[in-house]
Amino acid sequence: MDIPSSYRQSSGKRKPSKKGGSKPQLFDDTSQSVQSPPPLGYGPPQAGFMDPSQGNQSFGAGHQGAPAWGHQQFPGQQLFNDPMANMAMQYGSSLAGQGKDLVNKNLEKYVSTSKLKYYFAVDTSYVAKKLMTLFFPFTKKDWSIKFNQDQPVAPRFDENAPDLYIPVMAFVTYILVSGVVLGTQERFTPEHLGMQASTALVWLIIELVAVMLSLYIMNLTTDLKYMDILAYIGYKFVGMIFILLGGMLFQSTGFYGLLVWFSLTIIFFLVRTLKVQILPHTQGEEHHGHGTKRSLYLIVTISLMQPVLMWWLTRHIVFAK
Amino acid sequence: MAFGLYSLIEAVILCLNAVCVLHEERFLSKIGWGTDQRGFGEQPGIKTQIMNLVRSIRTVMRIPLIGINVVVILFMLVMG
Numbered sequence: 355m356d357i358p359s360s361y362r363q364s365s366g367k368r369k370p371s372k373k374g375g376s377k378p379q380l381f382d383d384t385s386q387s388v389q390s391p392p393p394l395g396y397g398p399p400q401a402g403f404m405d406p407s408q409g410n411q412s413f414g415a416g417h418q419g420a421p422a423w424g425h426q427q428f429p430g431q432q433l434f435n436d437p438m439a440n441m442a443m444q445y446g447s448s449l450a451g452q453g454k455d456l457v458n459k460n461l462e463k464y465v466s467t468s469k470l471k472y473y474f475a476v477d478t479s480y481v482a483k484k485l486m487t488l489f490f491p492f493t494k495k496d497w498s499i500k501f502n503q504d505q506p507v508a509p510r511f512d513e514n515a516p517d518l519y520i521p522v523m524a525f526v527t528y529i530l531v532s533g534v535v536l537g538t539q540e541r542f543t544p545e546h547l548g549m550q551a552s553t554a555l556v557w558l559i560i561e562l563v564a565v566m567l568s569l570y571i572m573n574l575t576t577d578l579k580y581m582d583i584l585a586y587i588g589y590k591f592v593g594m595i596f597i598l599l600g601g602m603l604f605q606s607t608g609f610y611g612l613l614v615w616f617s618l619t620i621i622f623f624l625v626r627t628l629k630v631q632i633l634p635h636t637q638g639e640e641h642h643g644h645g646t647k648r649s650l651y652l653i654v655t656i657s658l659m660q661p662v663l664m665w666w667l668t669r670h671i672v673f674a675k
Numbered sequence: 676m677a678f679g680l681y682s683l684i685e686a687v688i689l690c691l692n693a694v695c696v697l698h699e700e701r702f703l704s705k706i707g708w709g710t711d712q713r714g715f716g717e718q719p720g721i722k723t724q725i726m727n728l729v730r731s732i733r734t735v736m737r738i739p740l741i742g743i744n745v746v747v748i749l750f751m752l753v754m755g
Contacts, residue, residue, distance in 0.1 A: 573720070
């Protein structure tokens with residue numbers, strides 16, 4: 355019974371807007387007809403949609419009760435177009451709403467869009483702090499995540515929370531910078547951008563799947579969602595941008611110098627961050643040595659993979675074969 | 676460096692095929708990776724988890740892989 359009432363309201367609203375120019379007295383009529391009790395013959399819009407004559411009759415009966423309807427000589431013809439159009443629109447919009455709900459629900463199941471927005475809740479001071487941490491993490495003292503870990507933490511409120519804003523922006527910038535570097539070497543073609551994006555994305559997916567698989571196989575219980583892992587392994591693109599720029603400006607000296615520096619920083623950053631994320635839950639349960647040792651191995655492996663991938667994804671851009 | 680998304684899909688399909696090919700009685704139980712040697716109540720180790728994974732992949736992907744393989748083979752025959 356939800357749909358007919360909203361339909362009635364919308365038809366009452368729409369009528370004056372359509373016909374108000376020629377017959378201004380219809381304003382009063384429609385307001386009265388809205389206040390009048392709902393006519394019995396309304397039914398769901400689907401029934402009216404399938405049988406236009408029936409819907410039309412019910413409409414005429416409903417509105418003829420209003421005193422100053424102005425077009426009583428042709429009630430059927432006058433009412434045929436407008437209510438039917440409204441009804442069809444209502445029906446269509448309800449269908450579209452159902453479809454949207456369905457899409458949202460299915461999207462929610464796979465991507466969890468409501469959680470996704472937390473990863474982009476950043477502000478300028480957070481981004482500045484995080485970038486400073488990525489450039490020079492060695493003096494940072496506090497690595498703990500302060501908020502409750504059951505629900506995602508907006509990075510705006512906690513600078514140690516993972517975000518996806520910096521990785522996504524760094525990824526796009528990496529693609530564009532690689533285009534610039536290729537352009538300075540006179541080997542830029544538009545296809546290169548797509549190839550770089552595809553290659554970097556593939557390695558990112560492989561790394562993500564490898565981390566998720568090893569988390570499963572080693573039977574480590576963590577609060578890390580795959581979005582968190584994606585964020586942590588995406589931070590390496592920040593360093594790769596500068597490695598590319600260093601390689602462009604200072605050739606191999608700049609390339610290797612910056613590669614070493616950013617390798618050290620990303621290893622330090624990831625070890626400190628993941629230690630907070632993975633370790634406490636194995637300590638919280640009854641202490642068995644395997645769990646902590648395994649998760650330490652995993653953290654070190656993830657961290658040591660980053661420099662290799664950074665080198666692998668920038669080497670072929672800076673140095674022509 | 677042409678390791679794009681299509682190559683990734685191919686690689687994933689090949690890996691899934693490789694897992695599905697492993698036979699329970701003829702191969703896995705002979706090297707001690709069968710399903711039956713498992714105790715309740717103890718923390719599942721790495722081997723158990725891998726066996727779980729292999730068995731789940733075989734259960735879930737066996738039927739869809741037939742269709743996927745046919746499509747990919749036809750695609751590669753046409754496109755070269």
